[in-house]
Amino acid sequence: MIFVDGLPFSTDSSASPQGRDTLVALLEHPALVEASNSFKAIPERRFSVREESVLDTSPRSKWVYLFQREYATVDPALVDFVGTDEATTCIGVAIWNPRNGMTSVAHMDSPNIVDTGLSQMLSLLVDHNTDMELDVHLVGGFEDVSTNVCSRILYFVIDFPEHGNYNTGSESQENLDGYSFPLGAKIVETLWKRPEKFHIRTLCILGHNTRRDPEGNAYPNFNGFMIGTSTGSITPAIFDKTSRCPDEVVRRIRVSVSYEDSSWKGKLLETYDTQTDHFKIAPCCWTLQQLHFALSLQHYSDSEILLMCSTSPSAENPDFVENMRRQWDYLIKHPDWRETFPMKQPRIFERTAEGGWRKPQGADTSISRSRIQSLSAFSSSSTHFRKPHSSSSSFNPISSLRFNFTSSNSSSSSSSSPFTEKASIERYQRDHWLYKNQHSESDQPVPTTCCSLPPDFDSLRENDIALQLPELRNLLQVLREKRQTEGDRGGCGPGNVFLVGTGPGDPELLTMKAYRVIQTADLLLYDRLVSNDVLDLVGSGARLLYVGKTAGYHSRTQEEIHELLLSFAEAGANVVRLKGGDPLVFGRGGEEMDFLRQQGIEVNVIPGITAASGIAANLGIPLTHRGVANSVRFLTGHSRKGGTDPLFVAENAADPDSTLVVYMGLSTLPSLAQKLVHHGLSPNTPAVAVERGTTPQQRMVFAELKDVADEIVSAELVSPTLIIIGKVVALSPLWPYASKEVSCLVEAL
Known part of the structure; x- marks a missing residue:
């Protein structure tokens, strides 16, 4: 629920207006126009640790600074103010609780994070009191509509794929709206729909935060602010490197890589611990794709980097390109994210008496793996195959380069594998159709939950099969009865068998046809090399059956696999045989195809990207x-x-x-x-x-x-x-x- 000037806000469009209508009406509201003018009249504070006296605060102030996509909720007893900047097409959101001074600030960069992001901000702010009245300030997000569509598209293809689906046609709504307007519309729409009472005090975005030069080029008036936790007052502000709190480069890298880390999908990045007043920088994973970008883009000129990597090149801070290069240098030197976040633990920093930050004493900062050889020596190489090193180079060849993405402990490596592990009961537990009562109703031994193989492989295999046979028989009977019913109606016929390649492991390498088939299958027989991420895409109505093989242990013989495919195909089922890579490249797909065709069953092969x-x-x-x-x-x-x-x-x-x-x-x-x-x-x-x-x-x-x-x-x-x-x-x-x-x-x- 939104309030303006102490009164509930409403528009003339409808009882439940869309975000666009609400935002336009708010921008035109006289009270918010006046508030924006008052905000713009305040001199911008340039904040620096060395120049903290500018703030006329004594004793030394305590603050929290936030980068793009980060948020923090702070206690006024521990923190004096919270700030952010660099919000050109992003929007800084500040929410202040007048009852207790609790303050939450976020730097939002995409409509996709608004719903969950606001919930994250409010989780420590409102104590589940839906009648809570809160002050809200929105700053940033200037009118960024530009004809330079290509640079924006390239930037988001590289670093921000979830910001939107871009259509390069002239009628594309995103191109007409830019980035700031859809983001602002989503924020006010979400505030409108929530039960809390949000009093919008400042709305310095879009036209209220835009100035134009004589040629008509648009620039933001401000791209940052700070909010005092004791008063809830907001001031235009800009922060230098000394005042952006700890771990600047790693936190900047998190912004880019979080878009490909599924654990942060739709979320703001956790950065600060409200209870301890520590910076607690949550871990984020990155892949070699980020390293490829770094190696390729570092060779471009500053002007080229600005055009390719910014949504608003003319409005960026002077250190934009420098900050990009610092991130790329770090990625080149630290391509394995586990070196930055050992054991996937957050990076923690505490305040010092001088106002700086340090890692807590006694914290284990060691790396659980041998240090990766620096890539800077060959960073001049790229996917464009640039000139070789000269003979006078100080480059020293090394015998090998290792990227150890898991612990050197073999057992932990095995347990963290994305592939289905041999003989593990966990594999059968994920096959949700497993006969759940079999353990209590049968005297058959239960397979061990350990991933290592017991000595009696044959007994284990027999037990695995015994657990699954009752439900397999039930499923087969249901399919046969369904086939018989359809036969009485003249629709009888064998089912379809698909040999589907799932690629080397990344689910995004599946073909569209493979995805469609696994979504509609009745039964899927999958191998050891089919990754769990691919299995997660299987339709909810499908039954999964593991038939993988490894050295010394075959959960099913090849002949048994043939019979399973034949039996369910004859019963009229849509059967999918999932194989890693391509089914006809070292996958024995040819043998299965030949057997089924000899039995009169047509087989459809869907190729996969071979390893x-x-x-x-x-x-x-x-x-x-x-x-x-x-x-x-x-x-x-x-x-x-x-x-x-x-x-x-x-x-x-x-x-x-x-x-x-x-x-x-x-x-x-x-x-x-x-x-x-x-x-x-x-x-x-x-x-x-x-x-x-x-x-x-x-x-x-x-x-x-x-x-x-x-x-x-x-x-x-x-x-x-x-x-x-x-x-x-x-x-x-x-x-x-x-x-x-x-x-x-x-x-x-």
Whole structure:
């Protein structure tokens, strides 16, 4: 509920106006026009720790500063004021409780975070009292409608994909409205719908916060403010580096990377602990994609960076580009987010007597993994394959570069895997159709909850199957009865079987057709290499059945899988066979397709991105490249009994102008590497081994062929791991060597 000038606010449009109508009416309200003019008449305070005397406060003031997408709720007994700036197309929101001085401030940058964000702000402010009256101030978000649509689109494709879906056509509503207006409309609409009583005291946004030069270019009057917790008064303010509280670069990085971290979807970033008056910077994950951006964009000029990375290039602070470069430098030096947030714990800072911030004494700041080798030595490399290092460079080659995205402890690594783990009861618990009462009604032993395999593999497998058989029979009977009913109506026929590739692990690499099929399936049989993130996309009405295999343990034999597919297809079900990567690349999809077609069942194959393509693309490795590699060969690291040992093909595979990709080759790589070198492949050939590629748990080791097997052992990589061998590996922006041969080849093209 919104109040203005002490009275409930209403518009003439309807009893429940839309946010756009409400915002326009509020901007025209005489009391808010006057309040904006009064706010603009206040001199802007430039706040600096060195110049704190400007505020005429004694003793030394205590403050909290917030970056974009952050929020904090503060106690007036602990904090004197809260502030934010750099809100050009963003909007700073301040909510003050007159009863107790509790103050909450947020720097909002997207309509998508408003609903949850306001709930976060109010959670410690209102004590569930819906009759609470609160003062609200909105500052920032100037009239940013611009013809420079391309730069805004590029910026949001890179860093802010959830801000909106952009249509480059001239009639696009987003292009007509800019960013500030939709954000402001969403904020006032949400305030209107909430039960609390919000008294809007300041509305210095859009036209109220815009000035124009003689050429008609728009600029914000102010992009920041500070609010006093004792009085609730608000003042225009700008903060320098010394006054932005601790951990500036990491907090700036969180803004960009939070858009691809699902744990922060639709939320404001937690930054401050109200109870302890500590900065408690919640962890945020980032992927190698951010590193790719940093390596690529750092080479552009300041003016180019400003145009590409800002929604309002003409309105940014003078240090905008400098701040972007500082973030990229940090990402290049710290590509693994776990180095910044060990054990996914927040970074905590406490106040000092001098007014600064420090980590609490006794806090464990050690890193639980060996420090990552700095990437700055090869940061001049990028996905554009720039010039090689000169011979006079101080660059020192290293034997390998490791990105350890999990603990070195193998057991913890296993438990955090995004892939379904072998023989774990947790896998069957996620198959929600599991016969839940079987444990109490049967004398059958229950499989262990430990991910490690018990010694009696056969008994475990039989127990797993026994748990599932009753519900499988029930499901099969239901489908048969349904088929019979449809047969009486003339609609009888076998079901559909789809062999679906799910890609290397990242659910966003699914095809649209694969997503549609798994949403409509009756039964899905999935393998070990299908990630849990993909399984989360399965339709709510589908039944999941794990049929994966690993060395020494097969939850189902291949023959049993064939019979399951056939039985449910004959019963009229829509059956989906989910496989990691592509179903016809080392996935035994051809065998299943051949068996079903011999039984008269039509099979539809939906290809997936095979691990070689997905992982290579993720690392910036072209599998073929003109003048470097003219062919690529996929090789399985093992074969079924009676088949040809893949190591025997080493003579044909030892081609320096070809790229070799080894699937499932951890155990056989030492022998394969020796034979490749024996048959003429250079021992210095670049190679990379990638565990759980394209997932947040990805780990990798770069090394030369002669060292890669030892480095894999040292890094304790586990299955699934893909190995790429060939000169193209050195074209990755992550390759640590100065590979003169490859660089010269590329430069000569």
